[in-house]
Amino acid sequence: MKKSIKVLLIALLAISMFLVGCSKSNQETGGKKDNASGGGSKKDTLVYGRGGDSTSLDPITTTEGETFKVTDNIFENLVNYGDQDTTIHPGLAESWEVSADSLTYTFKLRQGVKFHDGTAFNAEAVVFNFNRWMNGNEDKFPYYTMFGGYVNDEGHVIKEVKAIDDYTVQFTLKRPQAPFLKNLAMSPFGIASPDAVKKYGDDFRSHPVGTGPFKFVEWKQNDTITLEKNPDYWQKGLPKLNKVIFRVIPENTARLNALSNGEIDVMDGLNNSDEATVKANDQLQVIERPSMNVGYIGLTTTHKPLDNKLVRQAINHAIDKKSIIKAFYGGKAEAAVNPMPPSIEGYNDAIKPYEYDLDKAKELLKEAGYEKGFDIDLWAMPVARPYMPEAQKVAEVIQESLSKIGIKAKIQSVDWATYLEKARKGEFGMFMLGWTGDNGDPDNFLYTLLDIDSIGSNNYSYYSNDELHNLLIQAQTETDQAKRNDLYKKAQVIIHDDAPWVPLVHSVPLLAASKDVMNYLPHPTGSEPLTKVEFK
Secondary structure: OHHHHHHHHHHHHHHHHHHHHHHHHHHHOOOOOOOOOOOOOOOOEEEEEEOOOOOOOOHHHOOOHHHHHHHOOOOOOOEEEOOOOOOEEEOOEEEEEEOOOOOEEEEEEOOOOEOOOOOEOOHHHHHHHHHHHHOOOOOOOHHHHHHOOOOOOOOOOEEEEEEEEOOEEEEEEOOOOOOHHHHHOOHHHOOOOHHHHHHHHHHHHHOOOOOOOEEEEEEEOOOEEEEEEOOOOOOOOOOOOOEEEEEEOOOHHHHHHHHHOOOOOEEOOOOHHHHHHHHOOOOEEEEEOOOOEEEEEEEOOOOOOOOOHHHHHHHHHHOOHHHHHHHHOOOOEEEOOOOOOOOOOOOOOOOOOOOOOHHHHHHHHHHHOOOOOEEEEEEOOOOOEOOEOOHHHHHHHHHHHHHOOOEEEEEEOOOHHHHHHHHHOOOOOEEEEEEEOOOOOOHHHHHHHHOHHHEOOOEOOOOOOHHHHHHHHHHHHOOOHHHHHHHHHHHHHHHHHHOOEEEEEEEOOEEEEEOOEEOOOOOOOOOOOOOOOEEO
């Protein structure tokens, strides 16, 4: 009898220990069933480390790339770019027709698509968005100048946007615009829920509602933005991830440490000097973004003494671009000559660069009446950018170069959002900035960044040249690409001589990710939806 009881107690103890073990195992795996081969649960939250916070989550209200990184996952456009190029593909519009005179574009819209608030996407929603933008101004919707201005501006190319029926929308233009379709695919022109825009008003920038693969959840300023999977997304089986968290870590090296420690899964702004470290770590991978950018020093032409062309030319001769590239880009950049990269059609490779020549620089300053030089503030970006991963250090090299011709440059900086706002308003005389192309067209560099129409939106150097303006408008209107290219080559000659910038570099931006991140395809525009990304 005693032996039987003892055996029974031992059996009960063994069973209880087994149950405890099962319970513990279940807790450690989060209680999820195994859905990946080899045991364990498949990871479905991606943490993306980046250098700066977004300035808005309503993409039309800003021009900075940190916004578009996020909003490309919330909003969608009528047409899309290719996965890693700027060819045009269907988006919210399934198909389109263009009239023989290039003045009428008729889009057939995708049916059954809903905004994240449950309201229907249709032709009226498209009309609402474009009417909202075109009736605004440069302060509200700076990027809308891609369409030549606003409703009452002479250069505005859109005459009318109207709904033909529930799923057909028609654009009528005043004049042909060669990059019209490429402009429609740009990040700022994501289609928003009309009901949400009406509900939140100006606060829509903190409550974004689109049709994209991910829905907005939360924004902790200068910390994290959280998105979650849109369960009603129209592309079946997508997105692959359940959640995306964009996390701000300002320093590139700190971001790499976070990646190495498993705190984040992807980081942008990998220093070229850290590439070898990442490649030596079998848990990490290096990812190259296709290059379509320019890093530059802006010389605001409305500020003395930068209003003098000879002074601007002198500064161009005083910057040793090759030394900067050698020190900070690890061979993953080339010295810039023009405001647009050589990969863009219409690039003028016949233009000779401003050689690094201190004697020539001093000669030009003397001719301009500044033989002894002058004092100036040099504004340097507070965050790492794809075209300039280490802006503050580059600023120190530029400061040293300028001192050799008598220009005493004091390095200044402010937080990123304030930096962009002050630059846009023309408050900086000499400043460091850059541009990642939006659509692969020369118009998006030359007209967007340096035309008189773009002053107050993206022309931060407040440069104005009527001859240039006429060439750029002619190039927009011309539909023959060879003729457009000739016009853009002439435009680059004018810009080179007037020297409103010091074009510094065209870089190959580097990212790093954990080895188990799959299907991350970086886009040359600098922002991409994470729709197809998943973990091994």
